[in-house]
Amino acid sequence: MSVSYELARCAVCGEATARELASPDDVRAEVEALWAFHSARLRPGTPPSQLMDRVAFSQHAPLRLVRCGECGLVYRNPVERATELDAAYSDSSPTTERMHVLHDTQRASYAAQARRLTEVFGRRGSGLEVGSYVGAFLAAARERGWQFAGVDVNACANAFTRSLGFQVHDSTLEDLPDDHPVDVVAIWNCLDQLPDPVATLRAARRRLNSGGMVAVRIPNGACYAAMRPLLDTALAPMARQWLAQNNLLGFPYRYGFTASSLERVLARLGFRMEHIVGDVLVPIGDEWTRRWARVEERVVKRVGTVAARVPMGERVLAPWIEGYARLA
Secondary structure, three states, X not given: OOOOEEOOOOOOOOOOOEEEEEOHHHHHHHHHHHHHXXXXXXXOOOOHHHHEOOXXXXXXXXXXXXXXXXXXXXXXXXXXXXXXXXXXXHOOOOOHHHHHHHHHHHHHHHHHHHHHHHHHHOXXXXXXXXXXXXXXXXXXXXXXXXXXXXXXXXXHHHHHHHHOOOOEEEOOOOOOOOOOOEEEEEEEOOHHHOOOHHHHHHHHHHOEEEEEEEEEEEXXXXXXXXXXXXXXXXXXXXXXXXXXXXXXXXXXXXXEOOHHHHHHHHHHOOXXXXXXXXXXXXXXXXXXXXXXXXXXXXXXXXXXXXXHOOOOOOOOOOOEEEEEEEEO
């Protein structure tokens, strides 16, 4: 199927001036390196369905990556048209077995997020998760005493999540009626993949009670921008390991917010950042991963979690960032 593209400006500040981070040849090399990395770590006979979110992603690899010269946002330019994303996410149909594996694998990490959300917000309440997918966070939030519902465009994943006893809306946040305000809108691992993340944040604001909070988890564009040049140096094995273990190699995302660009766009919408923390990717090792590779992932991410929490500048050591902002 052919994909149509268009030229882009920065989604945060509208600036057109940007510096190239990865050329088409660079991106192809990264994708090949990602396949080699995971091929060495997966067991022989791993079915294609188990490659999703390791070497195969909902979005194609970018043609080219740039970084905004004004606010630092990393983004695709050219970028796929919005209609391409609708098809990519609404038509994706993982097997029930794969969704069960993802739900179980992600529960521990989402339990940590539910704990942090409770601590930062100050109490339990009602919430809406954008991109609820297989319901791992909905389960973790329920265990913490929250009343969360989900909203997702993937009917297949929504049917699976409903089978676990959760309420999920087949919709985008922008199209969902806003007659039931909530205390928190959570956008985990999703804002970076949307056609218009600012419009989604604006829609989140409309659905919040007074004093409400938006919580987001995003791939850190500053980390990718810092590590990408190292792929062409003697430090390439270290950089490749760090990027691959955290799903940044090949950058399968539409946007790579940084701590400052995220705070900038939220402030413009009337939010005040209350807490920001660096983190690593949720675990992806499972029964199809070689035993030594599961140990390797645990060690890398355990050490990485400590490094990611160092509050330095744009948190360039943190492959992922969580931000918690309250309506001012």
